[in-house]
Amino acid sequence: MTIAQTGEFGLIARVTARLGTPAGCLLGPGDDAAVMAAPDGRVVVATDVLVEGRHFRRDWSSARDVGHRAAAANLADIAAMGATGTALLVALCAPPELEVAWAEELADGLAAEAGVVGAGVVGGDMSASPTLTVAVTALGDLGGRPPVRRDGARPGDVVAIAGRIGYAAAGYTVLSRGFRSPKLLVEAYRRPVVPYAAGPQAARLGATAMIDVSDGLVADLGHVAAASGVRIDLRRDALEVPDTLRDTAAAFAVDPYAWILAGGEDHALVATFPAGVALPEQWRVIGRVTDGSGVTVDGEPYRGRPGWEHFR
Numbered sequence: 001m002t003i004a005q006t007g008e009f010g011l012i013a014r015v016t017a018r019l020g021t022p023a024g025c026l027l028g029p030g031d032d033a034a035v036m037a038a039p040d041g042r043v044v045v046a047t048d049v050l051v052e053g054r055h056f057r058r059d060w061s062s063a064r065d066v067g068h069r070a071a072a073a074n075l076a077d078i079a080a081m082g083a084t085g086t087a088l089l090v091a092l093c094a095p096p097e098l099e100v101a102w103a104e105e106l107a108d109g110l111a112a113e114a115g116v117v118g119a120g121v122v123g124g125d126m127s128a129s130p131t132l133t134v135a136v137t138a139l140g141d142l143g144g145r146p147p148v149r150r151d152g153a154r155p156g157d158v159v160a161i162a163g164r165i166g167y168a169a170a171g172y173t174v175l176s177r178g179f180r181s182p183k184l185l186v187e188a189y190r191r192p193v194v195p196y197a198a199g200p201q202a203a204r205l206g207a208t209a210m211i212d213v214s215d216g217l218v219a220d221l222g223h224v225a226a227a228s229g230v231r232i233d234l235r236r237d238a239l240e241v242p243d244t245l246r247d248t249a250a251a252f253a254v255d256p257y258a259w260i261l262a263g264g265e266d267h268a269l270v271a272t273f274p275a276g277v278a279l280p281e282q283w284r285v286i287g288r289v290t291d292g293s294g295v296t297v298d299g300e301p302y303r304g305r306p307g308w309e310h311f312r
Contacts, residue, residue: 003103004096008126011100015107022120024086024141034122036087036139044140044147046077052132060175063102065190067109069265070134072192075117076212076267078140079199082148085119089137093129106134117196145203152208153228153272159221159287160279161270162198164188165213165239166256169263170248177252182244194267198282202271205279210271216262216307221270221295231292232272233299234261238286261297262307 003011016029027035036043050056050070061069075085090110092103107121114120119138171189180186194212202210209228211220217234225232241256249256272289273279295302 001100002096003094003098003100006100011103011126014100014104018104018107019111019121020115022087022114022122023118025120025122028122029124034087034089036122038141040142040144042142044078044081044083044142045137046074046140047135047137048073048077049133049135061190063105064109064112066134067106067111068113068191070136071110071113071138072194072267073214074136074138075114075119075196076192076194076214076269078138079194079196080148080210080212080269081140081142082145082199082203082207082210083140083142084200085114085117085138085140085196087119087122087139088114089139090121090124091126091133091135092124093127093131093133093135095130095132096128098132110136143200145200148199148203148207148210148271149227150209150211150224151227153224153230153232153289154208155230155289155291156275157208157272157289158275158277158285159232159234159270159272159289160283160285161213161268162202162282162284163195163268164193164266165217165268166245166260166263166266168192168265169259170245170256172263172265173252173254173259174248182248184244185248188266192265192267195269195282198269201280201282202269202273205273205277207271207273210269213264213266213268213270215264217270218261218295218297218302219307220264222306224272225293225295228289229293231290231294231296232287233290233296234287236298238284240284258304261302262305264308
């Protein structure tokens with residue numbers, strides 16, 4: 001059955017029937033707007049869009065995969081502010097000939113990823129479009145803490161990372177070369193494994209700045225450096241190169257550090273902390289903050305492409 005056959009309201013009914021109600025949702029789908037409790041008195045908001053042919057391909061990823069990715073991209077932004085995701089709003093623009101099953105599986109992926117942090121889909125919109133597009137807005141709760149912004153890094157701070165990095169970029173390379181293995185890397189591209197809990201943890205530890213790595217480590221830390229008016233120096237020997245990454249890079253004649261330093265979409269969290277803060281094992285120190293500007297690697301300007309940027 002296609003979306004044209006079931007119609008807008010039929011599709012809405014089928015999709016919402018698959019979604020649960022997250023804690024804090026006072027009124028879910030069915031009215032003009034949802035109502036969420038905001039016990040902190042503030043709401044953290046992030047939005048992101050996935051466009052077929054630009055952000056995903058249906059021959060590379062299932063609808064469930066796309067749902068996971070769309071939710072993860074937004075919930076990672078919430079975590080990077082030191083907050084916990086509470087709800088998602090989803091807009092789906094789709095060709096009328098799209099199968100209903102694809103939209104249902106998309107909803108399953110969105111709900112499953114949101115469920116990792118105890119959130120859920122509480123509303124959204126649908127429209128006919130020649131280009132399949134999934135737009136998500138995430139809401140989050142700071143739990144009484146101040147948000148961790150990009151402009152707080154200071155000389156003397158250490159730079160640390162939580163989560164995997166380089167895996168998704170390697171998986172993209174594998175898929176673009178027509179292969180489907182190593183499975184670990186391909187699945188990392190299809191469904192990011194985001195260290196959501198590390199965001200609020202970093203806030204409690206006194207992180208001075210934080211960002212999620214969506215476009216590339218060098219590019220994203222460049223935003224922190226610019227906002228904070230500092231230089232961030234990364235240590236290449238502190239950036240782990242797992243065997244799977246190293247072997248795959250050798251097979252494709254690629255420098256694995258290009259994936260690690262400039263590859264995005266793993267949605268690892270990278271933060272700066274005052275020197276001397278005892279960091280838990282989840283956080284790995286990879287550099288330091290100094291006087292100056294920009295991002296360097298072992299004290300030298302990074303010569304490669306720093307990351308992804310739309311319209312270039």
